[in-house]
Amino acid sequence: MDIAPVRRWRGYGFIAVAAILVISVLMLLARSVENSAQFSRWQLWILGANIAGVIVLAVLLARKLRQLVRDYRHHVPGSRLTARTVAMFGALVVVPLLVIYLFSLEFLNRGIDSWFRVEIKQGLDEAVVLSRSALDLRMREQARRTEALAASLREYSNAALAAALDAERRTAAxxxxxxxxxxxxxxxxxxxxxxxLIDPQIPREMLMQVRGNRPYMGLEPLSDGGYLISTAAPIPDFGPETRRRFLVARQLLPRELADLANAVQHAYNNYGVLSYVREPLKYQFRLALTLVLLLAMLSAIYLAIRSAQLLTKPVHDLIQGTRAVGKGDFETRLPLPSRDEMGFLVQSFNDMTKRLRRASEEANRSRQLIELERERLAVILGGLSTGLLVVDTSLRLRIANEAADSILGTELASLIGVELGRVAEAPPRLAEFTSRLRARLTGEAREWQDEFELPPDRVLRVACAPLADAAGEAGYVVVFDDITSLLHAQRDAAWGEVARRLAHEIRNPLTPIQLAAERLGRRLAGKLSGEDAEILDRATRTIVQQVESMKGMVNAFSEYARAPDLKLARVDLNELVAEAVELYRAQESGAALAMQIDARLPPLLGDRGRMRQVLNNLIANGLEAVEGVPRGRVTVQTQMNSGPKGNTAVIMVTDNGHGFRQEMLARVFEPYVTSKPKGTGLGLAIVKKIAEEHGGSIEADNRPEGGAFVRVVLPLTALQEGAQPARDIA
Structure with a gap:
């Protein structure tokens, strides 16, 4: 919908409304000049009409002038011509209007001043003075009569005054x-x-004058418009009981005199009100004349602006349309102003925008296809379990899928567009990965495979291939996967095979060696004497002891290497912990052994023997860790935890020993890793294997306050209702 005609007719409507308001104001003021009594009646209407007219005119004038100034500053075509036209019309209109305006102001001032001639004011003042003089004369006469009456009451006692006052009141009326x-x-x-009318309250002024032996007279207005003359005079003293008395007399003013005084005062007050509104009335007339002047000036300026706009509108529309096309709006259509050369130019512009719109639609369809392919590629990359990165030739990261975030342990979206060498404040794993990757990408090889070891114990298999486009090499595609679990499984399998072969190769000669040593001891025991017999006995016992020790090692090898053969049943972990703790307490190792069990922990599905082996290995390791430590203490704790993946049972063994050495902490669960001179390095490895056989996990670390802890987490298959809170048993 074209709103330009609406705006044009709305502007004309504002001018018409303003003209009607001004004419109405002039008519009201004309009536007020003819009859001044109507001024108060029309005052609010005149003021409201004036304010409305000023607001309408001010809004129109401000909008048009602001638009004109804005167009002039922005070099809008036609704005300078419009400004010159406005200036010319303004010069032609302002001077005559100012002459008429000044003449009207002078006529107004003289007309209103004629209402307030000096003769009228002087006559009213003299009438007021005459009225007041008559009232004063009446009050003085009443005061003289009161003084004479007070003097006549001098000889009356207080008791006789009432009768005397009644007689005098009737006489004086x-x-x-x-x-x-x-x-x-x-x-x-x-x-x-x-x-x-008796009023015992005496005015303070009356009391003070009478006490000073001075008569008092006053005039009190009544509610019906009349007046009451009040006079007071001291009564001369006659004896001790009649000292300092005074008489108060009140006489009603004649009605004719009261009405005359009220009429004079009312006329005087009305004249004062008219004198008060003399200047506001002048101001109202000045304001009305000013509105007429503004209306004429606004009409001339508005017509000048509209004429200039009609001349320059086609050029202005072409410029606006060109700007809209430059911003991508190809739906712009300009109205044909006429069928002349300007109309031909506008029609050519409309044909051009049609062709541009068709070209833009083709470009949008191509862009949508590209976005669709990009979304499809993002879905494919998001479904990969292998991490994928795309790096440009400047080694800036361009694409990273969700698997890459998961493997590297951080969100890579914030690093898109960042050069690999600037990822210095990233987490250690990501920083090490980008450093290694940048070193390989800057090398000579364009296609390669490698394994990156990342802290603390992760291993990634990385492959890189160049990415090329139509213009040549565009970057690199890097794919990688976390093979830590695979390597651990391979290492465990290799260690299991080694343990199995060692157990097989060592177990076979151990029994003959032990039997031969025992037979040799028995055969030669009676043939040797003294020191030789003692040496033989000591040697054979040493051989037997070492063979027993090696058998224990072979059994450990066999235990680690054997395939899982679990006998699953409901196992009460709290009961197993109590049995294991009591067993080791009976050995009196010298260290304090405590347990803290969670009574809420329900039975789990597991192999009772293997679970007992886990507890024995962990408690034995803890007791060995606190040997030689003053006030050594080992604590075995059970706990039930709830998490998003279900409920789990936790077995944690803590000690206050020396803890793990830092260099072996990352390999503490590997076979044959031990810090004990006589250890096999299979205890924690077997515990880890049993935990994994039950679908659980294990972790070990040093405690901040000293010592170490080993935590085993096992899945629960059932929960018991009505569980009790955890309790400590030392």
Missing amino acids: ARELIAFGPNGEVIAASVDAREL
């Missing part, structure tokens, strides 16, 4: 006669029964 004591207390009073 007064409303109230009240006699007060020195402290303002009422001594006697006479009040007209029809007007119970």
Whole structure:
């Protein structure tokens, strides 16, 4: 929908509304000038109309001038011509309008000032003075009568005053006669029964004047518009009981005199109100004339702007359309202004945008196909279990799949676009990998395979191939996989084969050697005497002991090498731990042996004998680790853990010995790795094998406070309800 006509007619509508408002204001002001009494009636309407007119005119003028200035600063075509046209029309209109405006202001001031001539003001002032003089004369007469009455009451005692006041009130036709004591207390009073006006409260000013032996007179307004004359005079002293008395008289002012005084005061007040609004009325007329001036100026400026816009609109539309096409909006269509040369130019522009739109649609379809292929490739890469990286010729990372994040232990999305040599603050595994990879990529070989050893004990098999595009070499594709588990399995199989061969080769000669040594000892025991017999006995016993030791080693080899033959049953780990701890406590090794079992731990499915072997090996290793350590302590602990993969049983053996040496910590579960002079290095290896046979895992490390721990985690097959909290048994 084209909103330009709507805006154009809306602007004309604003001008029409403003003109109607100004004409209405002028009519109201004309009536106010003819009849000043109507000014207060029309004042709010005049003010509201003025404000509305000013707002409408200010909005129109501000919008048009702001648009004109903005177009001029941005070099909009036609803006300079519009500015010159506005300046010309303004010069032609402003001068005559200012002359009319100044003449109207002068006429206005003279017309309103004629309402407030000096003769009227002087007459009202004299009437007010005359009214006040009449009231003062009346009050002075009342004050003289009150003084005379007070003097006549000099000889009356306080008890006789009431009767005297009644007689005097009837004679003087007064409303109230009240006699007060020195402290303002009422001594006697006479009040007209029809007007119970007695008021014991004495004005402070009256009391002060009377105590100073001065008469008092005042005028009190009544609710019905009348006035009450109040006078007071001291009563001369006659004796000790009649000292410092005074008389208060109140007389109603005649109604005719009260109405006359009110009328004069009302006329004077009305004239004062009119005098007060004299300047606001002038201001209202000035504001109305100013609105007329603004309306004329705005109309001229608006018409000048509209005329210039009509002349330059086709050029302006072409420029706007060109900018829209430059921003990628190929749907732009310009209206045909006419069928002249300008119309031909606009039609050519519309034909060009049609062709550009068709070309843009083709480009969008091609881009969507590329995005679809890219998403499909991302799905394929995400489904690979092998890590994949794409590196450009500048060794900047371009693509990394989810398997690469998992193998390297970090998210590589934040490193896309980063050169491999700048990955210095990455985790150790990633930093080592990128360092090794960069070294191979900068070498001479373009296609290679290698194995990277990463801390602490990971091994990756890495392969690289060059990536080429139509322009030549574009980078490298690097694929890698974690073969740590495979190598461990191969190593375990190799060690198992070695153990099996050693057990077979060593076990065969051990029994003949032991039997031969025992037979030799028995045969020669009676033939030798003294030192020779002792040497023979010691030698044969040594041979037998060493053979027994080697048999134990051979049995360990056999145990490690034999295939798993598990006899699965429900095994209570807490019961096995208690039995093993009691067994080793009975041996009195000298170290403290404690256990902490979790009563919530349910039975698990396992081989009872193999589980007992795990506990025996771990406890024996712990006791050997604290030999020679003051206050050595070994703790066996069971615990049930809940995790996202299900519930697990944990066996942990801790000691406060010397811990593992750092160089053997990474290989502690490998066969024949030991720090003991007489150890076989198969204890922890067998424990690891048994744990893996049960689907569990094992870990070992040094404790920060000293010593070491070995933790075995086994899956649970059932849980017991109503479990009890863990308890410690030392």
